[in-house]
Amino acid sequence: MFKKCVFTLLTLFMLPAFAVEKKNVIFILSDDHRYDFMSFMPKAPKFLKTPSLDKMAAEGVHLKNAFVTTSLCSPSRASILTGRYAHHHGIVDNTSPIPEGTTFFPADLQTVGYQTAFVGKWHMGEVDDEPQAGFDRWVSFKGQGRYTDPLLNVDGKKIPHEGYTTDILTDYALDWLDKREQGKPFFLYLSHKAVHAEFEPAPRHKNQYEDAQPDYPKTMDNTEANYQGKPDWVRAQRDSWHGVDYAYHGDLKFEDFYKRYAETLLGVDDSVGRVIKYLEQHGLDEDTLVVYMGDNGFLLGEHGLIDKRNAYEESIRVPMLAWGPGMLKAGSKSEVLVRNIDIAPTILELAGGKTNISMDGESFLGLLKENEDSGKNRDFLYEYYWEHAFPHTPTTFALRGTQYKYIYYHGIWDKNELYDLKNDPEEKHNLIDIPAFQQIRNEMRNDLFDRLAADDAMNVPMRRGSWQAADRLLD
Template sequence: MTTRPNILFIMSDDHAARAISCYGSGLNSTPNIDRIARDGMRLDRCYVTNSICTPSRASILTGTYNHVNRVTTLDTHIDNRLPHVAKHLRQAGYQTGMFGKWHLGEGRAHQPTGFDEWSVFPGQGEYFDPVMIGPDGAETVPGYASDVLTDKCLDFLERRDPERPFFMMCHHKAPHRPFEPHPRHRHLHADGDLPVPETFDDDYANRAAAAAAAKMRIRADMTYKDLGLVQPEAGAEAGELLIAGRKDRKVPDIAPGQEIRLIDAATGKNFVFTDPRQLALFKYQRYMMRYLQTVAAIDENVGRLLDYLDAEGLTDDTIVIYTSDQGFFLGEHGWFDKRFMYEESLQMPFLIRYPLGIAPGAVSRQIAMNVDFAPTFLDYAGVRTPSYMQGTSLRPVLEQRADADWQDVAYHRYWMHKDDFHNAFAHYGVRDARYKLIYWYNDPLGETGANPGDEPPEWELFDCEADPFELHNRAGDPAFRDVFLTMLEKLDAKMAEIGDSPEHDNAVVRAQLGRG
């Protein structure tokens, strides 16, 4: 047995907490992932600092916010000369491995460093027979991505030095779109009776303009490939292009009485619709079916890793974490995808098991963030947290001894204003135990390449206790003026603490509130 814990960090891509059965939604069953929660702790208020894949991964690795690590968008890749958690653990004697989705850039300047072994998918990677890149170049590996990744992780564990602890990052590409389940799971949820979220028909009234403008609607913005349907050999009449220069088209919405015929790509089954509502619900069921089918393969492979730890006598002395790089909309507000600071996108699942240090069956509602992961790993490994890291070790929370001074806000900033795919607006804000304040600054200087000044900045304030679905913006409500000012102070304090530059002018905001 090692004197310092092994650390097995398992992360999926776009896995919403609601699609993990221990979070209680009843959507699906994930018995192996649930084992981690049953034998350890579930965090209910773990939040991402930037709800998009590449920036979140940079924050997890470095323990810093994106304005510091400079990975603010999907196109700003990590400088692999930067220090990060794996480098510190390796220096301290840990064996380090990185397998699966890297998504922080490729080539000499961006490929993984600080790992004894690594093998990663280029870009998003493929579900079937994926190409994987390692120090010796690229190889095509037969099989399904979730299985292939786990095989590589198990091989690393088999060949490890048993006298030294290990730190392994196991990064699934699933359930990222386009959702491609393994045939062994295509029977799951095929009856089409998954529950429809209460907010599926959201009209985005009383919200910032960003909500209505987003191109993330299940009704209109999912492609034939997303839904496992045959794309017709046709032009615009078959649907809008996902993006100029690409061949993928969106499955169009229809007007009442208009007919659309769709074909299942796997079975050839035909579906005919003339009712827009029935078509929308069909798209929702197809989306959720395929999404949850890809999750099933993750759960099976988590089980393979946990079974290996059991068989090798490593369970007690290994910290096992399961998380995702951010949340994901599963039909809430009629959306798929992420990006927004709204709760379904902001919340990350986080489950952790360490029999020698964390009590089983525990649940925490303390605020945690992905920048806290790296300091937590170092803390348990007995390695001093370097001064550049901005997160805080979660060990007091995990050991249920966090005091009243524990961090009371999570900070989020999304920089990719009006990207071509999703048309999501730039924003930042804070969430405390009850309230959430969001500033849609909309990139007024055009720093991300969008047209400056095309949408006026807006504020949103939500009472997440009284309004958990975030349907009622209280930013302009006189009854919430004091709450707004309190949350504004928390936002200003957090931005000052981490060194991020605000886009809002407090004098203007206070004058508008009558408190100049």
């Protein structure tokens, strides 16, 4: 009996700190939030104020090098929920249905005793807002939804609402926290529509930055010098739906577009603040990990472009913050590459859950707890597949490492790209044809295609165009 007690005590002491008691997790996802639009960031617009996100960074961990493996709503969201690349989970664009048999990691949390809730933008399968397996509570809407007076699917029942969607979703999230079963760990996934275009700030934030002066990026200039070495499609896109000179077919002025983006973000910051305040007021802050990130980045003039999809840094890089006063060291910063495919394994490790999903990502829980770098190579594959509805951006594959990025374009006769991100973070100088960089180019190109081949990922999807907007674009 004595030996059994000693063994039990030793076992408890040898367990990781998180394993003794299951911690709660709140994952907050925003849409199209670029990595540097938080007011604590050095390159943030001087007029922008995001006090709640600043609080998360000051009291938690800022993962400075967070990325998505596909910079598009549906594929990125599927990667977050499966821990898999798009070529594995199969949701390669915004209209692809969820493949039969797909499972999402919150179902694994349920098996280890977690209550789970999904509140917000689902956007997989475009028109589907029906409750998904793995969630005890379900609040969502079809497709992109709308910023005001949303029609929400609440546990399978369609309910119209009045008000601003970001606020309404936050209300539902906090209401669920109030009504959940006490004493059980919980996982809340709060997924915002904001700040997706076309931007619409909350009434309280409308025109708050009307007199602000946008910080135009240096690579926005329409000069030969700026586009030297760039693929032809990049300059051509400047005069398209996703370009600064003809944004949304000329319906938008870039300066107004920029300001409305910043104003719409304020509602998301308010939501984050409300969630953290709730945890603090209800004594849950010591036992809850809050993770905030964007589903993809967003260009605001870089290379003359807006939107995302391409493999440039502003498109693939996202904000990521972790807050948990009872678990994390305040004010920590990490330079290690972290990807959207790493979210699922990280949360599962924290929860003590196991999964049958064959995940491509790896947990970064040690990075959060002790700033421990596993030492593993986190270079990652980036993939974007051409869309009939938005034909301006070609199918793109890239390999993003800690210093260099190699970009390959499929199906067009154009120039590929190679950048030294350490010495050229704005990606001004394409090194693809520079003799001194031929070895690096060849090694990264070979590595890229080796990875694609190993994953059987070179079956580029092609579909019948069915969206009316695409037909108008191509007329």
